[in-house]
Amino acid sequence: MSILELIKYIFLGIVQGLTEVLPISSSGHVAIFQQILSIDSDEGLLFLILVNFGSLISIFYYFRKMIYKLCADFILFIFKPTSRLKTREGFFYCLMVIIGIIPIGVVGLLFAGQINSFYQDHYLLIVGVGLLMTATFLFLAKEKAKNNGRQSMKFSDSIWIGIAQTAAILPGLSRSAVATTTGLFRKMSMETSLNFSFMLYIPISVGSFLQYVYLLLLNPNSDAVGLNPGNSYQWLYYAAALIASVFATYFALKLLFKLFRNGNLLPFSLYTFFVGMIVLIVGMTQ
Numbered sequence: 265m266s267i268l269e270l271i272k273y274i275f276l277g278i279v280q281g282l283t284e285v286l287p288i289s290s291s292g293h294v295a296i297f298q299q300i301l302s303i304d305s306d307e308g309l310l311f312l313i314l315v316n317f318g319s320l321i322s323i324f325y326y327f328r329k330m331i332y333k334l335c336a337d338f339i340l341f342i343f344k345p346t347s348r349l350k351t352r353e354g355f356f357y358c359l360m361v362i363i364g365i366i367p368i369g370v371v372g373l374l375f376a377g378q379i380n381s382f383y384q385d386h387y388l389l390i391v392g393v394g395l396l397m398t399a400t401f402l403f404l405a406k407e408k409a410k411n412n413g414r415q416s417m418k419f420s421d422s423i424w425i426g427i428a429q430t431a432a433i434l435p436g437l438s439r440s441a442v443a444t445t446t447g448l449f450r451k452m453s454m455e456t457s458l459n460f461s462f463m464l465y466i467p468i469s470v471g472s473f474l475q476y477v478y479l480l481l482l483n484p485n486s487d488a489v490g491l492n493p494g495n496s497y498q499w500l501y502y503a504a505a506l507i508a509s510v511f512a513t514y515f516a517l518k519l520l521f522k523l524f525r526n527g528n529l530l531p532f533s534l535y536t537f538f539v540g541m542i543v544l545i546v547g548m549t550q
Contacts, residue, residue: 266497270504277505280315281322281512285520287441287532288539289398292391296543313476314502318509320469326517327462334358334463357463360422364429364464368439369471371430387435392544394436399537402529405445409454410527417460421450425460436540440465441532444524454524 279297283290324331337354340347348355428446432439440461447457523531 269497270501273501273505274508277315277318277508278512280505281319281509281514282516284316284319284509285323285440285513285516287398287402287438287444287520288536289391289395289436289438289441292395292398292436292438292539292543296391296539311502311505313473314506315509316469316473316476318506319513320466320473322510322513322517323462323466323469326514327459327466330459330463331466334361356419357417360417360419361460361463361467363419364422364426364460365467367426367430368433368468371433375433386547388543388547388550390434391436392540392542392547394434394438395536395540395543397431397434398436398438398441399533399535399540401441401445402533402536405448406527406529406533408448408451409524409529412448412451412453412457414451415453415456417452417456421447421452422460424450425464429464436543438536439468441536445529454527458521458524 276297279293280290283293334354334357337351338358341351341355344351425443425446429439429443431437432442443461443464444454444457447460448454452460523529
């Protein structure tokens, strides 16, 4: 067993967990660590499945009470008419989540191939622009984060947030930043915007997870899977990355809600601005 290799996988799991939750773009940071730090984080389908699953575990656990209530309200509203007065709010919230994920699903199906093809030729430039756009969204919304107080959701909110987050198909542009700040621009409170952003994230992430699993089942012996049967320690490395992803995601959630509850978007805006500028300059010089 290589200690350096184990540290590498733990590091990749931490990167996955932190960037998946914080509004700093996980796809952008994957490109950064691949190209600037010369770390190959494209370990294949199995690795992607495991580290994404680690993030999902933490997010499900963190929002477990909210998820349970929403699912219960949705089912009871449909199958138990006498409960509809109590479950109406949760049922309509679930409908708004469904409406919110439709645009990004359609855009992903129609344009993901073209975007990925263009991205391969101009990856650092695209990531740099995406990070700068993320910084701009966060900066423009920083005052609204402190002043907004509306805790209710409207169907028009879910439509606008759903449309806005389609822009996050661009690598480097954070989906959570776009979704949350759009909610703030709609005069929703920070807590309401952030919660809805993560309720949108869960079905989107589950869909990506199932897509990875489907591709894995289609080609279980392909090199794209990333598992080397000759390396008896690779499962240990993958397990370490999974565990690191779980804990890093949970830590990032706690940090995110602590900072965002105070309306403190500026640190994330400054971080994505400076990283975006560095990546853009590096991309222009290559």
